[in-house]
Amino acid sequence: xxxxxxxxxxxxVDGELPADERSQVDEHLLVCPRCRALVLALRREASxxxxxxxxxxxxxxETATGLHSALGILGAFSGMVAVxxxxxxxLTWVGREFLGSTPLYNPINRTAIIAAFVDAALYLxxxxxxxxxxxxxxxxxxTLAFLVLVAxxxxxxxxxxxxxxxxxxxxxxxLGSPSxxxxxxxxxxxxxxxxxxxxxxDSLFVAGQSVSVNGxxxxxxxxxxxxxxxxxxxxxxxxTGNQSLEIDGTVEGNVYSYGNxxxxxxxxxxxxHIFAADLEVYKDGQxxxxxxxxxxxxxxxxxxxxxxxxxxxxxxxxxxxxxxVHARAGDRITxxxxxxxxxxxxxxxxxxxxxxxxxxxAVSGKKDxxxxxxxxxxxxxxxxxxxxxxxxxxALLTGFILFxxxxxxxxxxxxSALGTLTGVGIGFVLLIVPPIAAVxxxxxxxxxxxxxxxxxxxxxxxxxxKVFVAATIGQMLVPPGADPERQNASFALALLLGLAIxxxxxNLPYIAWLTKFLVLxxxxxxxxxxxxxxxxxxxxxxxxxxxx
Amino acid sequence: MRTGLGGSMDExxxxxxxxxxxxxDADAYAELFREFQPRVLALCRYLLxxxxxxxxxxxxxxxxxxRSMKTYDAALPFPKxxxxxxxxxxxxxxxxxxxxxxxxDPPDERTPEAVSxxxxxxxxxxxxxxxxxxxxxxxxxxxxxxxxLVLRYYNDLSYDEIAATLSLSRANxxxxxxxxxxxxxxxxxxxxxxxxxxxxxxAHKGTW
Numbered sequence: 001x002x003x004x005x006x007x008x009x010x011x012x013v014d015g016e017l018p019a020d021e022r023s024q025v026d027e028h029l030l031v032c033p034r035c036r037a038l039v040l041a042l043r044r045e046a047s048x049x050x051x052x053x054x055x056x057x058x059x060x061x062e063t064a065t066g067l068h069s070a071l072g073i074l075g076a077f078s079g080m081v082a083v084x085x086x087x088x089x090x091l092t093w094v095g096r097e098f099l100g101s102t103p104l105y106n107p108i109n110r111t112a113i114i115a116a117f118v119d120a121a122l123y124l125x126x127x128x129x130x131x132x133x134x135x136x137x138x139x140x141x142x143t144l145a146f147l148v149l150v151a152x153x154x155x156x157x158x159x160x161x162x163x164x165x166x167x168x169x170x171x172x173x174x175l176g177s178p179s180x181x182x183x184x185x186x187x188x189x190x191x192x193x194x195x196x197x198x199x200x201x202d203s204l205f206v207a208g209q210s211v212s213v214n215g216x217x218x219x220x221x222x223x224x225x226x227x228x229x230x231x232x233x234x235x236x237x238x239x240t241g242n243q244s245l246e247i248d249g250t251v252e253g254n255v256y257s258y259g260n261x262x263x264x265x266x267x268x269x270x271x272x273h274i275f276a277a278d279l280e281v282y283k284d285g286q287x288x289x290x291x292x293x294x295x296x297x298x299x300x301x302x303x304x305x306x307x308x309x310x311x312x313x314x315x316x317x318x319x320x321x322x323x324x325v326h327a328r329a330g331d332r333i334t335x336x337x338x339x340x341x342x343x344x345x346x347x348x349x350x351x352x353x354x355x356x357x358x359x360x361x362a363v364s365g366k367k368d369x370x371x372x373x374x375x376x377x378x379x380x381x382x383x384x385x386x387x388x389x390x391x392x393x394x395a396l397l398t399g400f401i402l403f404x405x406x407x408x409x410x411x412x413x414x415x416s417a418l419g420t421l422t423g424v425g426i427g428f429v430l431l432i433v434p435p436i437a438a439v440x441x442x443x444x445x446x447x448x449x450x451x452x453x454x455x456x457x458x459x460x461x462x463x464x465x466k467v468f469v470a471a472t473i474g475q476m477l478v479p480p481g482a483d484p485e486r487q488n489a490s491f492a493l494a495l496l497l498g499l500a501i502x503x504x505x506x507n508l509p510y511i512a513w514l515t516k517f518l519v520l521x522x523x524x525x526x527x528x529x530x531x532x533x534x535x536x537x538x539x540x541x542x543x544x545x546x547x548x
Numbered sequence: 549m550r551t552g553l554g555g556s557m558d559e560x561x562x563x564x565x566x567x568x569x570x571x572x573d574a575d576a577y578a579e580l581f582r583e584f585q586p587r588v589l590a591l592c593r594y595l596l597x598x599x600x601x602x603x604x605x606x607x608x609x610x611x612x613x614x615r616s617m618k619t620y621d622a623a624l625p626f627p628k629x630x631x632x633x634x635x636x637x638x639x640x641x642x643x644x645x646x647x648x649x650x651x652x653d654p655p656d657e658r659t660p661e662a663v664s665x666x667x668x669x670x671x672x673x674x675x676x677x678x679x680x681x682x683x684x685x686x687x688x689x690x691x692x693x694x695x696x697l698v699l700r701y702y703n704d705l706s707y708d709e710i711a712a713t714l715s716l717s718r719a720n721x722x723x724x725x726x727x728x729x730x731x732x733x734x735x736x737x738x739x740x741x742x743x744x745x746x747x748x749x750x751a752h753k754g755t756w
Contacts, residue, residue: 006726007722007723007726010722010725010726010729011707011722011726014700014707014722014725016706016707016718016722045729046701048682049682049686049697049701049729050701050702050704051679052679052682052683052686053594053683053686053698053701053702054701054702
């Protein structure tokens, strides 16, 4: 009898041959050792397949696709990087070609930045006070209601605690009532006026749309409003947040103002500190001490007893400065004819032609003009990309070697947005505390080596922070497979991907400082947590085994 | 870790849980999920070929379980029944993916013998590494041979049951399974040839 086909034997082994065929096969197998061997092999194969398939955990199949999709992600990411590079180059070009001449839209222009800050602050200035007020009121009402409930509950028990609570409640009412604020005046409303002849005995707090001080304030004045006019006399300091501030009267202390426009026609006996879009000090305006301004445009025709120190877009002055003038101007500095500077004039500008001193203006000291050299954008230099690539390579190597040495260090994951936020907070602590602790240790002679070591560890940690963030991000995108053979490769890929993302993030124009800082904090947190976990695992294990 | 059809839950406990599930106890379904999800997922992964799709399919199978429990015949072992529900679901998914209704062209009956001369049945494999290689080779098989193979050796379905699941004739199922095994042998033989030559490559493969 002829041998059966292998297909038939396969069906036979699977137990699926009809009874009559099966007995024929059985008969044949008795006489044919070759077919017996084949059937035996097929049986082994079937049991092997069953065994292999049924011991499968789903994860062991994941690696191939994981790696595959990782390559896909890498491709997509390269595309994103290319797009980002093009965007940055276009932005740089547009910025150079057009924005220099249209300051309003140039994000680096100081005037525009100040205007934006002021606009943002104005919203708070106009709405913020009432908003804050209503929030505070609501909160205090809620707190009171809570206290009342708790007090009533405890009052039924009549113990010491309830008495204490009731006392606290009474105190709160007392403090909350207007009579307790006798020392300080608070005023709110759309229009607030301190009329001529009226005297506020102590400090004055005002929030209003339009605020006028025509009388006298014996303490400090804190004012928040759209338009603030001082015609009277403020004996203390003046603090304002405003759209416009006009000082026509006298401030005997310092002035600190954050606002859109500030006009000084009156007398500030001590310093003038201004953060504003525009500052004008008129001919009659007097500043007893220093005048310091961070502003878009400054016109200074009045008198400053000591220095005039400004960082501005443009500075025009025709006034009298008792000592030096320090001015850093984005656009230009003009000193008009009757101006008198008793000290030096130090000017920092972009071009030598940006400083104008009229012949009639007198500068007693030196005239220094510093030119701020504008560096070409680093994004336009190939060297920058080369160095970034070198740094990325170094970080990759460092991370990979660390992974080979201490794989558990990289097991950290960021679980949630909240976790990230907490991580940033903990990272901040890790950034601040170790150097302080190291210095504290270093003060004692015994602790000196320890302090040095911990300082070194901290510095290394600062470098490793971004590697850890990169590894974490990378491993979120390319989850490590269960296959131990591919572990290293998949980690290397994840690290590369993460590093690429981190490097792009910490080199973004304008926000690089922020992303760098966040990466540092998050990295320190991840590093700290994993070091702690690794140590705990090692130490905890030993402790347990020694206990047995 | 064995995740075969015999579960870690013993018979008595399983039937108790099934009883609770039958009366609509949500906790019972959670227990069933914990017990059988890995196996269902692995099956779906084998059948569908993609991990994402498998996860979707597995969670859908469990989401529909309260409804499909009504068709459960207590005479059948529950794991086997659940696996057949899952494989039906996967096959449906695959059908929906294809434009035409039939995923399987009936295999060409004339040629199966041609390949057999070159390859012999796989001998017993010992190491986990080799088992892994087999798993990967199975995952890489084309759908038409992978499905019957998996249903036969993972799900322990009979030829008739596979035929019903895949809408094929019994003879087609036999041929497809036979073919699948041959393709598997060929794939592994190829891999062996590549992997064997220099010992170094094998040792250092994992590093990068």
